Amino acid sequence: MNKKNRKQYLLAVLVFLLYYVALLSILVFCEKDQPGSQIHTFADAIWYSLVTISSVGYGDVTPVTPAGHVVGIMFLLMSMGVLVALFGSVVSIITSEGLPMLRLGLRRKNNWYYFAEFTAEGDVLAKDILRDDPDGTIIFGISREMEIEKPDYPCFFINVSPARIVSHKKGVGNRCKLFFLDEDDIGRNLKAMNVHELDADVYARTMSGQEKMSGNIHFFHSYDCCARSYWRDNPLDSSEDNIMIIGFGNYGMALLERAILMNVNDLDFDVSYHVFGDSKRFNQLHVNLDAVMGINRKWPGHDSIYFHDEEWEAARDVIKMADRIIICDDRVETGWDTYWQIIRFYENKGRIHLRSNRAAPGTIYFGTNEQIYTVNQIVRERLNDAARLMNDLYRRSVPISLGWDDLSDRLKQSKIAAADHLLMKVRYLLNDRTVSSVDKKTFTAAYEALLEAKKDPAQLDAMRRIEHVRWVRFYAYYNWKYGKVKDIVNHENPMICDYDDLGEEYKAHHDHAWELIGEIAKQLKD
Numbered sequence: 001m002n003k004k005n006r007k008q009y010l011l012a013v014l015v016f017l018l019y020y021v022a023l024l025s026i027l028v029f030c031e032k033d034q035p036g037s038q039i040h041t042f043a044d045a046i047w048y049s050l051v052t053i054s055s056v057g058y059g060d061v062t063p064v065t066p067a068g069h070v071v072g073i074m075f076l077l078m079s080m081g082v083l084v085a086l087f088g089s090v091v092s093i094i095t096s097e098g099l100p101m102l103r104l105g106l107r108r109k110n111n112w113y114y115f116a117e118f119t120a121e122g123d124v125l126a127k128d129i130l131r132d133d134p135d136g137t138i139i140f141g142i143s144r145e146m147e148i149e150k151p152d153y154p155c156f157f158i159n160v161s162p163a164r165i166v167s168h169k170k171g172v173g174n175r176c177k178l179f180f181l182d183e184d185d186i187g188r189n190l191k192a193m194n195v196h197e198l199d200a201d202v203y204a205r206t207m208s209g210q211e212k213m214s215g216n217i218h219f220f221h222s223y224d225c226c227a228r229s230y231w232r233d234n235p236l237d238s239s240e241d242n243i244m245i246i247g248f249g250n251y252g253m254a255l256l257e258r259a260i261l262m263n264v265n266d267l268d269f270d271v272s273y274h275v276f277g278d279s280k281r282f283n284q285l286h287v288n289l290d291a292v293m294g295i296n297r298k299w300p301g302h303d304s305i306y307f308h309d310e311e312w313e314a315a316r317d318v319i320k321m322a323d324r325i326i327i328c329d330d331r332v333e334t335g336w337d338t339y340w341q342i343i344r345f346y347e348n349k350g351r352i353h354l355r356s357n358r359a360a361p362g363t364i365y366f367g368t369n370e371q372i373y374t375v376n377q378i379v380r381e382r383l384n385d386a387a388r389l390m391n392d393l394y395r396r397s398v399p400i401s402l403g404w405d406d407l408s409d410r411l412k413q414s415k416i417a418a419a420d421h422l423l424m425k426v427r428y429l430l431n432d433r434t435v436s437s438v439d440k441k442t443f444t445a446a447y448e449a450l451l452e453a454k455k456d457p458a459q460l461d462a463m464r465r466i467e468h469v470r471w472v473r474f475y476a477y478y479n480w481k482y483g484k485v486k487d488i489v490n491h492e493n494p495m496i497c498d499y500d501d502l503g504e505e506y507k508a509h510h511d512h513a514w515e516l517i518g519e520i521a522k523q524l525k526d
Helices: 003-031 042-053 066-095 098-105 120-132 162-169 222-233 250-262 280-285 316-321 332-345 381-397 409-420 422-430 440-453 457-477 504-508 511-523
Strands: 112-115 137-140 176-180 200-205 217-220 242-246 272-276 304-308 324-327 352-355 364-366
Touching: 003 042, 003 066, 042 066, 098 162, 112 120, 112 162, 120 137, 162 176, 217 222, 222 250, 222 364, 242 250, 242 316, 250 272, 250 409, 250 457, 324 332, 332 352, 381 409, 381 511, 409 422, 409 457, 409 511, 422 440, 422 457, 422 511, 440 457, 440 511, 457 504, 457 511
Parallel strands: 112 137, 112 176, 176 200, 200 217, 242 272, 242 324, 272 304, 324 352, 352 364
Antiparallel strands: none
């Protein structure tokens, strides 16, 4: 109830009380001295009024004067209003947020997940949450009348603010998780005002910033989540040397970024990415990338990126030689049009991957809501835990290093990028690029393979070389360069160089990223 409505309600109650007291006063004044009257005091008048208004009608106290009879009629009329008000209040409690809030209060020990709206994306994420946390409580911040579809899982529809939900939990159990899944919803949705002040974890989809946190607010992009899941589920195999990317908007840039940071699988770095779309902004942002990858040129022993100025329709030779064609236009409809044109009019090897927000039978598709809106993608507790573990490993060997909460955003992102690459390391150790599970059995087998590989100096050197390439790519992507001493202001680091130019101490620095596999194997449940 807002402030204006509260004032109106209090005013109505005050008027009712004054009217009621006035009737009682008239009744006592008219009846107290009359022969045969049974109403002599305010207590008698109140008893008579309650019996009359409630329609009980005992008859033990009755007025004897005409004025008293008129007052009795007023009480009878009031009884009708009171009954209507009571009935309305009961109905309001049942049909509005009253009863749901009462039921919600009985589940305070459970984890609460609040969604500002009921959307297709929120529906998918809620289902994934319940698979991971069957006892979790799903709350949609709209009234049931605004519901478009009926979910096939238990949930609450309560049209109240996030602040009221957090307050209603009363600090019992884990903190609430609040989800705002419309792009830039934090900036537009009135319900999101002041969420940074709440004792809750907030996950907001946005168009600006990437993996940034502001207090308790965690921002994420659908296209970054899409790129992560794509390369996890569709790793390159040894026969794929030429990758064509059509569409270089938000999704295309995210896919190329993750390819640069994640696709370091072995020492055969000769993959060429052919990009079609407006690459001007990308090249302006990443000015030092050509120090670690061939940009518009072939660089033996390194991956290359070719940014094509011509339209993809004119690149028949590239389409013909491409081992994989990734169609990832920001507009799904445009992507489908491109897909059918290639199928009908161009000679190709048939490995066409199409971004589609829904399942597309008969095609190799990616980027569906079910792939993007998952707990691992949005909340990312497992990945962040892996990054924290890696930092703990580093601290054991370097006592003066910082704890996770004291790290700068750049260092946190560096650890997260290393955690992102873990699956690639597991695939390398098990010599199986199809591995996609992150269970205890898989990581234990990978760690056992790691222990064996470390006994061979050549194998150990190869693993350090792979991690160095990945590490250097990360820093070059964020515009760091070689410098004789580490300089945060000028973005210089002596480790940003060829692996063969590193000293033994710096080479051993990369062992922490591999040792993380063993730490995770210990923590995963059977």
